Amino acid sequence: MSRPSGAGSTARPRGRARPDPRGTVRAGLVASLAVMAASWGVGWLPMTPSSAFSGSTLLVPLRTGLPGVLACAVLLALGTFGLVRAWLRLGRALDGRWEEHAGLPARAAWLWSAPLMLALPIFSRDVFSYLQQGRLLSLGLDPYQSGVSRLSGWFMQGADSLWAESPSPYGPLFLLFAEGIWHVTGGQVELSVTAFRLLALAGLGLCVWALPRLAAPGGRCGPWAVWVVAANPLFLLYMVAGAHNDALMVGLLLAGLALMVRAPRRRVTALWGIVLVALSVAIKPLTALLLPFVGLLLPAGAAPFRPGAPRMRRTRRLGPWITTATAALAVLTVLGALSGLWFGWVRAMTTSGDAAFPYAPAGLVGLALGWAVDAVSPLPARQVAGWFYTALTAVTLAFTAGLALRRRAPEPLAASAAVLVVAILAAPIVQPWYLLWVLPLLACAPRPLPGPADHPRWLGWVTAAAVLVLAAVGVVDQLSVAQWLPLWLVRAVAAAAALGAAAWIVRGDPATAAVFPRGRGAPPDETIEPREPMSAPARPADTVQE
Known part of the structure; x- marks a missing residue:
């Protein structure tokens, strides 16, 4: 992302025209509606009498036949990445003029959430x-x-x-x-x-x-x-x-x-x-x-x-x-x-x-260690894995205590983020x-x-890259498909649609391609910022308070 201007700056962007902020919000609403409709075919719906829709004649063609399920899987991928694209375009449209449109990100969040209230869980x-x-x-x-x-x-x-x-x-x-x-x-x-x-x-x-x-x-x-x-x-x-x-x-x-x-x-x-x-x-x-x-x-x-x-x-x-x-x-x-x-x-x-998620490195190591020990000793795999996870919990607690007791107190928000990162990496389940x-x-x-x-520019493009990857994970991995339908085929079709949409975001759309370092779209809009004198801090950031 290009560097934003400060609040109240008189900077003027030059180069390729930016996306229309309100147009991107409307595009995101359309994408959210597509996700809602797609969820009716591949969202989670328990087959229980307590559900009003489990036997609905409206949903039967979408959930029980291969054409309907495939269409919904593709629509879910396109709607999801349409929402990602709208979000990235909104960020590009407001870059350098966040204060001018201060309420628009919140308005987008509420508007894009509305159709999802009517979706099946996805x-x-x-x-x-x-x-x-x-x-x-x-x-x-x-x-x-x-x-x-x-x-x-x-x-x-x-x-x-x-x-x-x-x-x-x-x-x-x-x-x-x-x-x-x-x-x-x-x-x-x-x-x-x-x-x-x-x-x-x-x-x-x-x-x-x-x-x-x-x-x-x-x-x-x-x-x-x-x-x-x-x-x-x-x-x-x-x-x-x-x-x-x-x-x-x-x-x-x-x-x-x-x-x-x-x-x-x-x-x-x-x-x-x-x-x-x-x-x-x-x-x-x-x-x-x-x-x-x-x-x-x-x-x-x-x-x-x-x-x-x-x-x-x-x-x-x-x-x-x-x-x-x-x-x-x-x-x-x-x-x-x-x-x-x-x-x-x-x-x-x-x-x-017994829970360990396949994407968690610590969970995989714990399971592998448990199986290995179980193969050569009378100790059960579950017990060994549990010991390993407990040891990692102790590591997380030790890291937290060490950070809190440093001679110079850490900055609270950054320290909290560091502790959460360690806790996530040490957890047997990562979502x-x-x-x-x-x-x-x-x-x-x-x-x-x-x-x-x-704002930290590195955090913007790292988050954008993570959103692309994790959105694809959800589109492919979390599909509710009837047991008589080929799940591998539905996932393959969803993956192809997701990869195509992601490729367009990274390389095809000039406004979103510029977010990524290797995007081949137009270069980021250049922003001319007036030089403003920066007041020197009264004391260095690492000064110990007496």
Whole structure:
């Protein structure tokens, strides 16, 4: 991406005309509608009487015949990459004039999400496992002790066998939500999926609110952060269409951080920020790893959240850490009591049960190690793999502690992103949407030095490349195809359509080809920026605060 001008710059682009911003939003809406229609043929739909559409005469030709399934697979690929193209063109159209169209990225995110609310679950079927875990809790069973296989008809209800005997990896607040949805909807599939999607929309709303407020104090461009995170096709497809609880987890985390950095001298507001972060832990406990860095944002002893701010000494971190731990513990204790699960999630965090995802390097190594040891000793493969995963969890905890206890306090957002990267690499399960845990933190991390509002250019094109790859993974890997149809053929056709669309984005469309270093489209628009004197920081960024 070309370098953006600062807020309020009078820069004038030259060269090839940019895409029309509002035209790209309309194109994205058309692509989202195509994804919605395609999901009716290849989205996840359990064959259960609780589904209003499982026997629908409207969907039968799309889901049971090879021509209909192939057409929907192609439409899903074209719609997905049409959404990617619209997102990239919107970024090109606004490059250098983000503040002029500050509300457009958020408007695009909401507009592109609307049709996906009517889609069948795509790119994942975890939402059906969410519902069964709520059912477990409603029956008085502990989801941290029992897998969904304890329930009659769990597989026909759409739950993935990956979680059949695995403990729930979710926090008590989300399990309370899942139990409430089970009671309110009676387990009816479409109503339940809609309810979980409303939680995802709440997460989207929190992200849209928090990102500009978190980015601005650190000298980052808020509208760009909204574009790269909330309007991102991965967020819309995996979080909204896929109804993942990660959207709410990330939204609560960002909102809590935004409250803390926007009110550096208001302790009550900062404490509310900790409460929101603790609620994100209660959705998905992984964010508990970030609490030491959240504490560095407290008014008591924390350096201002700005480029070039001095760093805090170790002796001044104890008070903020105690405050953060006490507030978070109080929130989690209340939620544990309300759910009756208390702190069962702590044990669940250290194990994946039988679950290991093929794309996770750590998961593959653990399985291979377990099989190898099982072949030459009486130790079972599952137990050996579990030991290996526990050791990797210890490595993640050690890395987190070492980073938090450095002599010079790390920058909180960048340190949080680093911890999440290590946790993802050490996990036995890695999913494509895990990128969205790290991306908002990197997009909002403060600049090293003061200056006009800017964004990290490298993050833009790395994210664009990752979106292309991970969108293709979802299009090819996550297809619901009847057992009597050749899955390999449907996937091959979907892959061909996805690769063709991706090739056009990278090399055919001048506006999107310019995003990628090796694109053969037109060169990036050149932007002439007036030279502005940069104020020197009062002290170097790595100065220790006395």
